[in-house]
Amino acid sequence: MENTAYSSMKVFYHTEKIEALKNHERTAPVYVRIKPTNICNQKCYYCVYADDNVFDNRKVDRRESIPWDKMQEIIKDITGMGVKAVTFSGGGEPLCYHSIIPALEMVKNSGMDYSMITNGQELYGEKLDLLTDAKWVRISMDAAKAETYKKIRHVDTYGSVLDNIKEFARKKKGSCTLGINFVVTQDNYMDIYAFCKKMKDAGVNNIKFSPLMVKDTLGYHKDIKKEAEKQLGQAKYSLQSESFAVVDKYSGDMLLDQGFEKQYCTCYMKELFTVIAADQKVYFCHQKAYRPDGLVGDISGRSFKELWFSDETTKLFNGMDVKKECNFRCAFEERNILLGQLFNLDTGHVNFI
Numbered sequence: 001m002e003n004t005a006y007s008s009m010k011v012f013y014h015t016e017k018i019e020a021l022k023n024h025e026r027t028a029p030v031y032v033r034i035k036p037t038n039i040c041n042q043k044c045y046y047c048v049y050a051d052d053n054v055f056d057n058r059k060v061d062r063r064e065s066i067p068w069d070k071m072q073e074i075i076k077d078i079t080g081m082g083v084k085a086v087t088f089s090g091g092g093e094p095l096c097y098h099s100i101i102p103a104l105e106m107v108k109n110s111g112m113d114y115s116m117i118t119n120g121q122e123l124y125g126e127k128l129d130l131l132t133d134a135k136w137v138r139i140s141m142d143a144a145k146a147e148t149y150k151k152i153r154h155v156d157t158y159g160s161v162l163d164n165i166k167e168f169a170r171k172k173k174g175s176c177t178l179g180i181n182f183v184v185t186q187d188n189y190m191d192i193y194a195f196c197k198k199m200k201d202a203g204v205n206n207i208k209f210s211p212l213m214v215k216d217t218l219g220y221h222k223d224i225k226k227e228a229e230k231q232l233g234q235a236k237y238s239l240q241s242e243s244f245a246v247v248d249k250y251s252g253d254m255l256l257d258q259g260f261e262k263q264y265c266t267c268y269m270k271e272l273f274t275v276i277a278a279d280q281k282v283y284f285c286h287q288k289a290y291r292p293d294g295l296v297g298d299i300s301g302r303s304f305k306e307l308w309f310s311d312e313t314t315k316l317f318n319g320m321d322v323k324k325e326c327n328f329r330c331a332f333e334e335r336n337i338l339l340g341q342l343f344n345l346d347t348g349h350v351n352f353i
Helices: 006-014 015-022 068-081 100-110 124-132 146-153 158-171 190-202 217-221 227-238 304-308 313-318 331-345
Strands: 029-035 087-088 113-118 135-139 177-184 206-211 246-248 274-275 281-283 295-298
Touching: 006 015, 015 331, 029 068, 068 100, 068 124, 087 100, 087 177, 100 124, 124 158, 135 158, 146 158, 158 177, 177 190, 190 206, 190 227, 206 274, 206 295, 227 246, 281 304, 295 304, 295 313
Parallel strands: 029 087, 029 274, 087 113, 113 135, 135 177, 177 206, 206 246
Antiparallel strands: 274 281, 281 295
């Protein structure tokens, strides 16, 4: 059976939220991503948060972190609002956040589903133990060899991160999915199959492959796409099993096949998902985080709940035209298209299935 962990169809499980959208009612988001800190212990050459030149108009203060009192307020807010899930991610490295242990404890005790995207370098000890109950942990790792890892991430910690992955795979609960994020670059595309084999042997449940995004993505991948797709195909054919999946977001990704022009005007996902960043500001999504045109509002002097349900946020959301404002390939593209098809359905014919 196809792995559905990354399926766009998950959105249709939340029928109450869909009904609210249909009736133009503003309710709490289903899912919140928190970027607790911009501090990081690595410096990947493709990171949009580590290098202001990767994309335009993104400025990140790499010293910022959410104060602990504000983090407590945020977690209490989203719990009380009925948010279903929270992910800690970067920004920086979430396991470098000064209060990550009490934050994880608080989220765990709230009953919300929780997860983390991490580079795995600090995934040990109490931090590791607290994450064994998470719904999923995804480790960013895109090298089958130590020298490639060092070239991409500018740290010499390949062996220790691999050990952390193996230990987490051994200790995690059966309900926790251990995944890997692999960004395909000109430095690692030849090692895709070897990496899959190594991660399967380490106890990983899935690997998601995505293309490196640069200003000329098509040109960047032109000479490596064929070999990358070949190795992905080989990995799927010979390594996939009930407990291990290769999730290919590289081969058929629209990013590689077409431009960024939107074919729709409404972003429905902004009502289901939002980002709270280390600068104590709320953004529409992680792709627009730390960008002026992605800003929903500042919560340094008020609560997230107050901002979310404010008249100014409602006005901002109602006036947003993504065809004009989001001239890039969106991670939620397929979900927005599917929701648009649902809301524009000719209801006079719905029974003729």
